Amino acid sequence: MPDTFALNDKLTTQIHELGKLLGEVLIEQEGIEIYNYVEELRRLTKDFRAGTGADSIPLITDCVNKLSVEQAAKIVKAFSIYFILVNAADEINKIRAIHQRLATANDSYKGTFSNTFKELKTKGLSDEAISGLLNSIEITPVFTAHPTEATRQTVLRKIRKICELLQDRDVYYTNQFRLDSINRKLKAEITLLWQTNDVRFRKIAIEDEVQRGLFLFKDILYNAVPNIYEHLEYAKKNAGLHFSTDNVLINFGSWIGSDRDGHPFVTSEVTKQTMIKQKEQILQLYRKDIERLYAELSPSVFQTGVSAELEESVSRDKEKIDISIGNHFIDPSEFYRYKLSLIFAKLLRASENREGGYAAKEELISDLLLISDSLHQNKGGIIAQTLIKPLIEKVKTFGFNLARLDIRQNAALLRRTVAEAIENADITANFEQLSEDEKIEILSNELLSSRPVFNGFKKYSPEAEQVLSEFSLIVWAQQHISTDAGREYIISNCSRVSDILGALLLAKESGLVSIDKKEVVKSDIDILPLFETISDLRGAAETLNNLYSIEAYRMHLSRRNNIQKIMIGYSDSNKDGGITASNFELYKAQISITDISAASGLNILFFHGRGGSISRGGGPVFDSILSIPQGTMTGKIKITEQGEMVSAKYLTPEIANENLELMISAVILSAASQFSNQRQTGDYQKYFTLMSQISELSMIAYRALINAEGFQQYFREATPIDIIEQLEIGSRPSARKQGGRISDLRAIPWVFSWTQNRQTISGWFGFGSAIQLMLKSSKISIDELRSMYRDWNFFKVLVDNIEMVLFKTDMMIGREYASLYDGPGNFFNIIKNEYDSVVTAVLNITGETSLLDNNPALQRTLALRNPYIDPISFVQLRFIKEYRKQNLKQGAMDKEITSLLRSTVNGIAAGIRNTG
Numbered sequence: 065m066p067d068t069f070a071l072n073d074k075l076t077t078q079i080h081e082l083g084k085l086l087g088e089v090l091i092e093q094e095g096i097e098i099y100n101y102v103e104e105l106r107r108l109t110k111d112f113r114a115g116t117g118a119d120s121i122p123l124i125t126d127c128v129n130k131l132s133v134e135q136a137a138k139i140v141k142a143f144s145i146y147f148i149l150v151n152a153a154d155e156i157n158k159i160r161a162i163h164q165r166l167a168t169a170n171d172s173y174k175g176t177f178s179n180t181f182k183e184l185k186t187k188g189l190s191d192e193a194i195s196g197l198l199n200s201i202e203i204t205p206v207f208t209a210h211p212t213e214a215t216r217q218t219v220l221r222k223i224r225k226i227c228e229l230l231q232d233r234d235v236y237y238t239n240q241f242r243l244d245s246i247n248r249k250l251k252a253e254i255t256l257l258w259q260t261n262d263v264r265f266r267k268i269a270i271e272d273e274v275q276r277g278l279f280l281f282k283d284i285l286y287n288a289v290p291n292i293y294e295h296l297e298y299a300k301k302n303a304g305l306h307f308s309t310d311n312v313l314i315n316f317g318s319w320i321g322s323d324r325d326g327h328p329f330v331t332s333e334v335t336k337q338t339m340i341k342q343k344e345q346i347l348q349l350y351r352k353d354i355e356r357l358y359a360e361l362s363p364s365v366f367q368t369g370v371s372a373e374l375e376e377s378v379s380r381d382k383e384k385i386d387i388s389i390g391n392h393f394i395d396p397s398e399f400y401r402y403k404l405s406l407i408f409a410k411l412l413r414a415s416e417n418r419e420g421g422y423a424a425k426e427e428l429i430s431d432l433l434l435i436s437d438s439l440h441q442n443k444g445g446i447i448a449q450t451l452i453k454p455l456i457e458k459v460k461t462f463g464f465n466l467a468r469l470d471i472r473q474n475a476a477l478l479r480r481t482v483a484e485a486i487e488n489a490d491i492t493a494n495f496e497q498l499s500e501d502e503k504i505e506i507l508s509n510e511l512l513s514s515r516p517v518f519n520g521f522k523k524y525s526p527e528a529e530q531v532l533s534e535f536s537l538i539v540w541a542q543q544h545i546s547t548d549a550g551r552e553y554i555i556s557n558c559s560r561v562s563d564i565l566g567a568l569l570l571a572k573e574s575g576l577v578s579i580d581k582k583e584v585v586k587s588d589i590d591i592l593p594l595f596e597t598i599s600d601l602r603g604a605a606e607t608l609n610n611l612y613s614i615e616a617y618r619m620h621l622s623r624r625n626n627i628q629k630i631m632i633g634y635s636d637s638n639k640d641g642g643i644t645a646s647n648f649e650l651y652k653a654q655i656s657i658t659d660i661s662a663a664s665g666l667n668i669l670f671f672h673g674r675g676g677s678i679s680r681g682g683g684p685v686f687d688s689i690l691s692i693p694q695g696t697m698t699g700k701i702k703i704t705e706q707g708e709m710v711s712a713k714y715l716t717p718e719i720a721n722e723n724l725e726l727m728i729s730a731v732i733l734s735a736a737s738q739f740s741n742q743r744q745t746g747d748y749q750k751y752f753t754l755m756s757q758i759s760e761l762s763m764i765a766y767r768a769l770i771n772a773e774g775f776q777q778y779f780r781e782a783t784p785i786d787i788i789e790q791l792e793i794g795s796r797p798s799a800r801k802q803g804g805r806i807s808d809l810r811a812i813p814w815v816f817s818w819t820q821n822r823q824t825i826s827g828w829f830g831f832g833s834a835i836q837l838m839l840k841s842s843k844i845s846i847d848e849l850r851s852m853y854r855d856w857n858f859f860k861v862l863v864d865n866i867e868m869v870l871f872k873t874d875m876m877i878g879r880e881y882a883s884l885y886d887g888p889g890n891f892f893n894i895i896k897n898e899y900d901s902v903v904t905a906v907l908n909i910t911g912e913t914s915l916l917d918n919n920p921a922l923q924r925t926l927a928l929r930n931p932y933i934d935p936i937s938f939v940q941l942r943f944i945k946e947y948r949k950q951n952l953k954q955g956a957m958d959k960e961i962t963s964l965l966r967s968t969v970n971g972i973a974a975g976i977r978n979t980g
Contacts, residue, residue, distance in 0.1 A: 072921065072924070074157065074160065075153055075154070075157040078153045078156070078157075078230065078233075079149070079150055079153050082149040082150070082152075082153060082250070082254075083146060083149070085247070085250055085251050085254055086142070086145060086146055086149060086254055087099060088251065089251060089254045089255050089258055090102065090142055090258075092255075093255065093258050093259075094138055098135065098138050098139065098142070101127070101131070101135065101139055102139055102142045102143070102935075104127060105124065105127055105128075105139065105935040105938075106931065106932065106935065108120055108123050108124045108127060109124060109930075109931045109932075109934035109935055109938075110931045112124065112876075112931075112934060113930055113931050113934070121880070124934070124935075124938050125938065125942075128935075128938045128939055128942050129942060131939070133943070133960045133961060133964055134960075136939050136942075136943065136964055137960075137963070137964045137967060139935065139939065140935075140936050140939055140964065140967045140968050140971050141258070141967060141971075143932055143933075143935055143936050143971055143975075144936070144967065144970060144971035144974055144975075145254065145257050145258065146932055147929070147932065147933075147971065147974035147975045148219070148223055148226075148257065148974060149226065149254070150929070150932075151223070151974065151977065152223055152226045152227050152230060153230065154925070155227050155715070155716055155719060156227060156230040156231060156234070158718075158719060158722075159231065159716065159718045159719065160234065162718055162722055171302075171303075174686065175686045175725065175726040175729050175730070176299070176725065176729065177295060177296050177298075177299035177300075177725060177728075177729060178299045178302060178303070179729070180299075180729040180732055180733055181194070181299055181300060181302075181303035181305060182303065183733060183736075184197070184732070184733075184736055185303065187736060189736060191305055191306075191307060192307075194305060194307075195305075195307040195309070197699065197732060197735055197736055198309045198311060198313070198732070199309065199310075199311040200311075200698065200699040200700070200735065201311060201313045201699045201700070201728070201731055201732060201735065202311075202312075202313070202315070202669075202699065202700040202701075203313060203314045203315070203700075203701055203702075203703075203727060203728060203731050204314070204315050204316065204317045204468070204701070204702040204703070205314070205316060205317070205702075205703055205704075205705050205724075205727065206316075206317035206318060206319060206470065206671075206702055206703065206704045206705065207277060207280065207316070207317070207318045207319070207320060207467070207704075207705050207706075207710055208318075208319040208320065208323065208704050208705070208706045209270075209273040209276075209277070209319060209320040209321075209323070218260060219257065219260065220711055220715065222253055222256060222257055222260070223711075223715065224715055224716065225253055226250065226253050226254075227715070227716050229246050229249055229250050229253065230250075232246050233246050269329075270320075270321055270329055270330060270334055273320050273321065274320055274321045274338050274341060276320075277318055277320040277321075277467075278341065278342070278345050280710065280714055281316070281342075281345065281346075281462075281466055281467065282345060282349065284714050284715070284716075284717055284720050285316065285714065285720065286349055286458065286462070287717065288717055288720045288721050288724060289314070289454075289457055289458055289461050289462075290453075290454030290455075290457050290458065291717075291721050292313075292314070292721060292724050292725065292728070293313075293453075293454075293457050294454075295721070295725065296309070296313075296728075297309075312457075312460045312461055313728055314461065314724060314727075314728065315461060315468065315548075316461070316462070316466075316467040316468070317467055317468045317469070317470060317702065318342075318467040318468070318469055318470075319469070319470055319472065319704075320338070321334055321335055321337075321338030321469065322335045322338065322469040322470060322471055322472070322550075323470070323472045324471070324472065324473055324534070325472045325473060325474045325556045326474060326810075331530070331533075332530070332533040332534055332536070332537045335469065335471070335534075335537055336537060336540065336541075338469065339465065339469060339541055339545045339549055339550070340545075342465060342466035342467060342469075342545075343415070343464055343465060343466065343545050343546075343549075344415060345466055346462050346463070346464060346465070346466040347411055347414055347415040347464065348415070349458075349462075350411055350428070350455075350458075350459065351408055351411050351412065351415075353455050353458070354404050354407055354408045354411065355408070357404055357451060357452075357455070358401055358404045358405065358408070360451060361400040361401060361404065361435075361447070361451065362398060362400075362401070363398070363400055363439075363442075363444060363447075364395065364397040364398050365397045365398075365399060366397050368442045368443060368444065369441075369442045370399045370400070370438045370442060371434070371437060371438035371441050371442070373434055373437065373438070374399060374400075374403060374434050374435065374437075374438040375399065377403065377431065377434050378399060378402055378403050378406065381403075381406040381410075382406070384420050385406055385409050385410065385413075385420050387405045387406060387409050399438075400435055400438075400439075403431070403434070403435060404435075406431075407428070407431050407432075410422050410427075410428075410431075411428070414464070417544075422464070424464065424546065424547070425459050425460070425463040425464050425546065428459050429456060429459050429460065432452055432455060432456050432459065433456065435448070435452055436448040436452040436453065436456065439452065463546050463548050464545065464546040464549075465541075465545050465546040465548050465549040468548050468549065468550070468551065468552070469541075469549060469550055470550075470552045470553075470554055471534050471537070471538065471550060471552070471553050471554065472553075472554040472555075472556055472594070473531065473534060473553070473554070473555065473556070474555075474556050474557055475555050475556065475557045475558050475559070475560075475563045476557065477527060477530075477531055478531060478555060478563060478566050478567055478570070479496065479562075479563065479566065480496070480525075480527060480528070481527065481528040481531040481532065481566075481570065482495070482507075482562075482566035482569060482570065483495040483496045484524060484525060484528045485517045485518055485524075485528070485569075485570075485573075486506065486510075486517065488518075488519055488522050488524070489517045489518070489519060491506060491510065491517070492506060500560055500561065500562055503560075503562040503565075504561055504562055504565060504610075504614065507562060507565040507566060507569055508565065508614050508615070508616050508617075510569055511565065511568060511569055511572060511577075511579070511584075511616040511617075512579060512582045512583070512584075512615075512616050513579070513582075514579050514580075516573060517569065517573055518532070518573050531570065532570065532573070532574070534553070535553070535570050535571055535573070535574035535576060535589075536574050537550065538550040538551070538553070538571075538574070538576060538588075538589060539574050539575050539576060542588060547588075551588070551589060551590055552589075552590045552591075552592055552629065553567055553571070553589055553590070553591050553592065554592045554594050554631055554671075555567055555591065555592065555593050555594055556594045556596065556633075557594070557596060557597075557600075558593035558594050558595060558600070558607075559595075559599075559600045559603065559607070560607065561607055561610050561611045561614070563593065564591055564593055564611055564617070565611075565614070565616075565617065567591045568589075568591055568616075568617065568620060571587075571589045571591070576588045576589040577589065577620060583619060584616065584619035584620050584622070584623055585623075586623060587620045587623035587624055590624055590627075590629050591629075592629045592630060592631045592671060593607070593608075593630060593631070594631040594632070594633055594673065595630070595631070595632055595633065595653060596632075596633035596635070596636040596637060596640075596673075597636055597637060597640045598637055598640045598641040598645060598646070598649050598763070601632065601637060601649045601650060601652075601653040602649060602652075602653070604630075604653050604656070604657055605653070605656035605657050605659070605660045608628070608630075608657060608660055608661065609660045609664075612660070612661070612664040612666065618664075621666060625667075626665060626666050626667060627666070627667045627668070627669055628661055628666050628667070628668055628669075629668075629669045629670075629671060629702075630657055630668060630669070630670055630671065631670075631671035631672075631673055631702075632650055632653060632654070632670060632671070632672060632673060633673040634646065634650065634672070634673055634674050634675060635673065635675050635810075635811030635812065635815075636811050637649060637650060638679050638811065638815075638826055639809075639811045639814050639815075639826070641763045641766060641767070642762055642763055642765075642766030642767075642826075642829055642830040642831075643678075643679060643762075643826065643827055643828060643829070643830070643831070643862075643865075643866065643869075644758065644759055644762035644763070644766075644830055644831045644834060644862070645759045645760070645762055645763035645766070645830070647858075647862050648755055648756070648758075648759035649759070651693055651858055654670060654692065654693050654696040655693050655695070655696060657670075657696075658693075658695060658696040667698070668696070669700045669701070669702065670692075670696065670697065670701060670702070671701075671702035671703070671704075672701065672702065672703045672704065673704050674688070674703060674704055674706070675704075675706050675811070675812070675815070677815050677819065677826075677827070678827050678865045678866075678868060678869050679815045679818075679824070679826035679827040679869070682709065683861070683864075683865045683868070684726075685703075685723065685726055685727050685730065686726040686727075686729065686730045687730075687857075687861045687864070688730075688861060689701070689703075689727070689730035689731060689734055690730055690733060690734055690857050690861075691857045691858045691860075691861035691862075692734055693858070694734075694737050697731070697734050697735065698735055699731060699732075699734075699735035701731055703727075712977065747851070747855060748856070750848075751851075751852050751855075751856050751859065754838070754843070754844050754848065754852070755852070755858075755859065757834075757838060757843060757844075758831075758834045758835065758838060758844075759834070760834075761830075761833065761834035761837050761838065762830030762831050762833065762834035763830060764830075765829070765830040765833035765834065765898070766829050766830035769825070769829065769891070769894060769895075769898075772889065772891070773888065773889070774887045774888045774889045774891070775889075775891060777885070777887045778885050778887060778889070778891040779817070781884050781885045781886065781887070782821060782823075782881050782882050782884050782885045782891070782892070783817035783818060783820060783821045783823075783881065784817060784820050784821065784940060784944060784965065784968075784969060785809075785813060785817040786948075787944070787947075787962075787965045787966065787968075787969055788813050788816050788817055788820070788969060789813065790962065790966070814826065815827075816973075819872075819972075819973075819976060820940075820969060820972050820973075821877070821878055821881035822872075822873060822874040822875075822877040822878045822881070822937070823873065823875075823878040823881065823882075823892075823895055824869055824872060824873040825895055825898075827865075827866065827869030827870075827872075827873070828866045828869050828870055828873070828898075828899070828902045829895070829898055829902075830898070831866055831902050831905060831906075832898050832899075832900070832901025832902035832903070832904065832905045833898060833901060835849070835901075835905035835908075835909075836901055836905065846908055846909075849908070849909045850909060850911065853909050853910065863906060863909055863910065866902065866906060867906050867910065867915055867916060868916070868922075870899070870902060870903055870906060870915055871915045871916050871923070871926055872926060872976055873899060874930065875896050875899055877934065877937050878892065878895070878896075879892060879896075880937070880938070880941055881941065882895075884941070884944060884945065903915065929975050929976070932975060933971075933972055933975035933976065936968050936971040936972050936975065937968075937972060939964075939968055940965060940968035940969075940972070943961050943964055943965055943968070944965065946958075946961055947961045947962065947965060
């Protein structure tokens with residue numbers, strides 16, 4: 065078991081050493097005056113936190129008010145870099161814990177493969193059942209470019225370098241010469257951070273996001289995949305499981321360069337170029353691996369034989385591809401090297417779209433299997449396992465497309481496009497004004513008709529042309545990139561059967577769906593409705609039930625293996641109904657959708673649109689997956705990885721491996737739990753009924769707040785939303801429509817704003833009122849709440865996540881932001897009273913004395929950050945006031961103040977480790 069105290073001591077020591085280096089850099093770069101200001105603010109805010117300074121806030125305010133804009137910017141930068149260093153040290157401490165855990169080979173750690181196989185055996189699953197279970201797993205993490213990564217990519221690369229240097233320190237801790245060298249390099253990196261802009265001075269472009277995605281795949285994930293499978297095999301063997309697993313457990317998806325919902329800059333050409341770049345990148349990585357294998361795979365027929373199949377394949381390939389030029393040095397007896405040269409040539413031709421190149425990943429896998437089989441047949445099994453198997457796993461995972469790009473479009477655009485097509489084809493006039501039943505009838509008939517709806521001689525609006533091009537792009541991708549490159553079309557804000565039928569009609573028009581004699585004979589597309597708002601989640605099962613009754617759509621599903629894929633959104637449902645109602649409505653929707661689909665003989669694959677923060681469905685991935693309702697996930701899942709969580713989970717190979725292991729283990733255990741059916745137990749039904757009432761009461765309280773007169777003004781004045789809207793942290797606009805209304809604002813800046821002012825209402829508001837009312841009316845008891853927490857994964861994860869947000873919430877700082885509001889009503893008092901109520905409820909349920917008593921390591925880590933976040937908050941508060949005054953007087957932004965405020969947003973985000 066890892067020594068937690070020793071790890072914490074190492075972490076504390078390392079943070080102290082990094083802080084000392086930062087102090088040296090600060091003095092060297094800016095002089096003693098700025099250093100003294102930083103130390104003074106740090107002392108005052110520590111007194112403020114400790115409660116030893118009665119006049120702490122006036123003293124802090126006086127200190128901040130003395131600063132010029134330039135001095136304030138430097139102080140914010142100093143604290144921000146401190147958090148960068150602390151976060152890097154945290155990452156390395158996690159890696160130390162991973163190494164200690166691996167060294168003990170202990171199977172008691174939840175989320176590890178070893179513990180997972182132990183649990184499966186405890187559940188009584190046979191080897192055959194476990195084998196079948198593993199072969200049913202299909203996990204797709206989908207990386208998005210949502211604007212929640214406040215840190216520049218340039219800075220992220222420097223953070224990664226610092227992490228590498230800190231790891232080197234652990235390796236060379238007894239070598240003073242190496243330690244001194246590493247410390248000099250660390251100081252150089254801190255100096256580079258100081259001399260680097262921490263905010264962007266131009267709007268981030270989609271191309272920048274695409275490059276960031278390629279960096280993630282190329283530098284981290286590509287080499288992480290074989291490690292995951294090797295670790296899985298090791299754990300299986302230790303558990304006494306000796307069957308082979310050929311299933312690809314994990315694939316990767318992406319929205320980067322393909323998500324056009326509310327994003328005017330993502331065009332079909334942008335998506336096409338993204339797919340081309342991804343294909344070029346993965347084929348280049350395969351060629352590098354083939355070159356490495358060529359250097360290593362030197363067996364000669366004079367020493368050992370090769371299979372007849374390999375010999376025949378080399379002869380066949382030689383007739384089609386001449387590799388003699390530039391490869392005359394190949395020893396004719398080295399068949400493996402000859403075959404690898406031919407593979408390299410075919411990969412190069414595939415990247416250049418020349419004849420003789422690979423057309424699909426299956427052809428490359430087939431060639432690699434020939435080499436592997438030959439080695440196994442000729443006493444080289446260990447060579448095949450060590451050198452060839454990892455590349456086969458990579459090709460199975462990444463194919464020729466690297467990541468599967470989903471196309472997402474808003475239902476409103478689809479509706480207008482379909483209406484335009486129907487009306488231009490003279491099928492009916494005023495299609496949009498028809499009833500839903502009338503639309504369904506027309507669309508159903510047109511779906512099974514062999515005549516085209518779109519008339520090539522008529523002119524269509526640019527909007528319609530854009531939507532049509534999206535379906536044509538999917539056809540192009542399947543023909544020129546890979547059959548896996550673009551199969552899924554997601555409809556956001558989907559609420560009607562006609563939305564889905566309309567998308568299927570456009571797919572038919574593009575050739576993705578083929579009709580013969582009023583039957584669907586081919587379908588190469590999956591259409592995913594995205595249910596996001598509370599009302600859409602509540603109506604989802606009925607919508608799907610009506611959809612399944614339509615013959616044309618059922619024919620389409622029969623060509624898609626009778627699997628309906630559904631996306632559910634955590635972000636908008638939270639903004640719509642608060643965290644408690646959002647989580648429970650998502651929970652209920654999964655059950656009702658699964659039951660309705662099963663009654664129609666269909667299987668469901670859920671795509672969970674989770675955000676980075678707990679307010680948008682984030683939180684520990686292992687617990688989140690295990691809290692999914694039993695019976696709704698049989699081993700197949702898609703899940704988004706967004707914004708700052710991508711760098712938090714995947715910036716270093718070790719952390720990436722651990723995150724993937726946790727995700728796979730959770731899915732395996734969740735799928736295994738389907739052998740029992742908890743939904744039928746008496747206690748569960750009682751819990752469900754009680755939770756329904758808690759959820760409804762929480763939503764009433766939440767909506768009463770956000771719909772109250774003056775609350776929109778409070779939001780815009782008591783949070784830095786006006787600064788966040790200008791941050792260059794994503795290529796997509798922060799709102800779907802202009803006008804400043806909360807309903808039009810995206811969930812990401814909504815959550816980001818409440819995180820910055822430390823009130824964080826999106827992560828807990830409404831839960832306390834609901835519990836209080838339930839207890840007061842005797843509809844529930846404390847004992848029942850504690851039983852729910854102990855016995856029901858869903859409720860436990862909800863309470864634990866709320867508790868974590870409560871700990872990051874800070875009403876002392878929140879009160880200072882509330883003073884920015886100059887309008888009717890005392891909203892801060894309402895928020896503070898609800899906060900107190902939620903804290904009381906959580907502590908009563910968990911039985912703890914203080915928040916996070918059950919996780920002292922996290923409690924300590926978060927508590928130690930506050931004194932360093934506070935100075936940035938007070939700087940932000942002062943300059944928000946100045947910024948808004950200048951805007952009122954001049955109607956123009958002060959660039960220096962704007963830049964400073966952007967830096968404060970980044971600094972607070974780094975300190976809290978959360979944006980949206």
